[in-house]
Amino acid sequence: MSKDKFNQKQFVEYLDRLLAGERITLGDDLSPEVRSALEHAWRMLAFREEPSAEFRADLRNRLLRQITEKQAATYPPARQRAASLFPPRPVLVAVASTVLAVLLIFVGVVWYSGRFAGAPATETSLQLAEGDYPVNLPANIVPQDVMFTAKTSLSTSPGQAAVYEIESSDVTVASVTELGRKLGFSGQAKLIDNGTKIVMSQGSGDDARQLTVWTASGAVDYGYVEPEKLYPSYPAELPSQSEAELIAYNFLEETDLLPPGYGSFAKVRDETTVIAGGGYSVSSTLAAEATPSAPSAPSGEAVPEEPAAPSAPSATAPPPAPTKPTEPQAPTYWLVDFPFFIDGASATGPGSKIEVSVGDGGEVVSMLWSWRQMSPLGTDNIISQQQAFQDLTQGKGSIDIPLDCRQVIIEQVQLKYWLDPPSEQQDYAVPVYEFTGECLDNNGKTLEDFTAWTPALSGTN
Numbered sequence: 001m002s003k004d005k006f007n008q009k010q011f012v013e014y015l016d017r018l019l020a021g022e023r024i025t026l027g028d029d030l031s032p033e034v035r036s037a038l039e040h041a042w043r044m045l046a047f048r049e050e051p052s053a054e055f056r057a058d059l060r061n062r063l064l065r066q067i068t069e070k071q072a073a074t075y076p077p078a079r080q081r082a083a084s085l086f087p088p089r090p091v092l093v094a095v096a097s098t099v100l101a102v103l104l105i106f107v108g109v110v111w112y113s114g115r116f117a118g119a120p121a122t123e124t125s126l127q128l129a130e131g132d133y134p135v136n137l138p139a140n141i142v143p144q145d146v147m148f149t150a151k152t153s154l155s156t157s158p159g160q161a162a163v164y165e166i167e168s169s170d171v172t173v174a175s176v177t178e179l180g181r182k183l184g185f186s187g188q189a190k191l192i193d194n195g196t197k198i199v200m201s202q203g204s205g206d207d208a209r210q211l212t213v214w215t216a217s218g219a220v221d222y223g224y225v226e227p228e229k230l231y232p233s234y235p236a237e238l239p240s241q242s243e244a245e246l247i248a249y250n251f252l253e254e255t256d257l258l259p260p261g262y263g264s265f266a267k268v269r270d271e272t273t274v275i276a277g278g279g280y281s282v283s284s285t286l287a288a289e290a291t292p293s294a295p296s297a298p299s300g301e302a303v304p305e306e307p308a309a310p311s312a313p314s315a316t317a318p319p320p321a322p323t324k325p326t327e328p329q330a331p332t333y334w335l336v337d338f339p340f341f342i343d344g345a346s347a348t349g350p351g352s353k354i355e356v357s358v359g360d361g362g363e364v365v366s367m368l369w370s371w372r373q374m375s376p377l378g379t380d381n382i383i384s385q386q387q388a389f390q391d392l393t394q395g396k397g398s399i400d401i402p403l404d405c406r407q408v409i410i411e412q413v414q415l416k417y418w419l420d421p422p423s424e425q426q427d428y429a430v431p432v433y434e435f436t437g438e439c440l441d442n443n444g445k446t447l448e449d450f451t452a453w454t455p456a457l458s459g460t461n
Helices: 003-019 032-045 055-069 077-085 089-095 098-116 174-183 241-256 264-269 283-290 294-307 308-316 321-326 385-393
Strands: 147-149 159-167 190-192 197-202 208-216 219-226 271-276 335-337 343-347 354-358 362-370 372-384 407-418 428-440 446-455
Touching: 003 032, 089 241, 147 385, 174 208, 197 428, 241 271, 241 335, 241 354, 241 362, 264 354, 343 428, 385 407, 385 428, 385 446
Parallel strands: 147 407, 343 407
Antiparallel strands: 159 372, 159 428, 190 197, 197 208, 208 219, 219 362, 271 335, 335 354, 354 362, 407 428, 428 446
């Protein structure tokens, strides 16, 4: 049986059981495509208390068709050569996933209406009553019969924390055009997407760059349009880790995007994290030792042999081929993550990012800047860590874990401030408890790490 046929057979068997309401445990032999499709199908079905027979049939047929067509046109023609030489990268695979796309298109309306118009018990609305400080956390998606275990001490004492008012962003076409000039853009910025974004574009082909600013928050997204700059098809000559930090800092300073309190690089350097990105999962040892000379080793050993490696075993023994992705690859860029503090506590959520990616030759190839100016309103009462943990176990928080997770291990709890996505206007920065840990399956095997949140203000429960 071919691999594609086997994937389809597995998918149909698991999906039919899932649609029938049966609790399933995903096997270790599932391909990433099949596992991802089943995970998303379960999540979508979780928002329908009793899916109709027609809904189940349509979902099954459409997902099956997407699995069948998954191998076609993953990359545009211009990038097929690079795709054949280099493995799929997690970021690109996630963006290009046709399975996820059809799920969002097919049941997106069902999900949206379920989230904001009376969802079942698997999701908890965290919008406060009128007059209180709102905190809009993601949906709470937890399989049945999951056990929560805290492997860290939890404080039983309530306390107080500050609440901040977020200042309105003053984003205009003129201000974005001025920022674009500092980044080397010419021409005039323009409004798109019904006025929710202001953009500028420069160059063409692999040199095409784009600047996007969200009018709701003032968040900035800058970078090259094509992924070649982040994932070059040749060994990248990267600066050292410390040099990348300084390059990123200088870039923010030159574009007037340094947040208040970041006036000295030495002051924030200890809080800055640098991650090696690109290729396969890079080990911590490789990330720590990577220097400008690091790429020379892979270029002399791995690159010349790569085209020949798959062909030799494919003629005699197919099984060895999947072991190729386990070989470590040199990083192709440094991701410099700057700290985002509010009242001495870290910010969390999709709107709490200040990231600069430094690529080949020390060039800044992308930046995500989501700083929000705010001022204190005063303090309010917060619940204890123990109470927050109980709220999480009772479905009053926000957590999204795999379908086959059977035990949630809490390893750390921190008080942080929640920031909404850059596309949304936010009036207040409210404290939340952030839980981190890992999910285990029936056999105690780690499935993945997770991050969860619960409101911290006592008035949110």
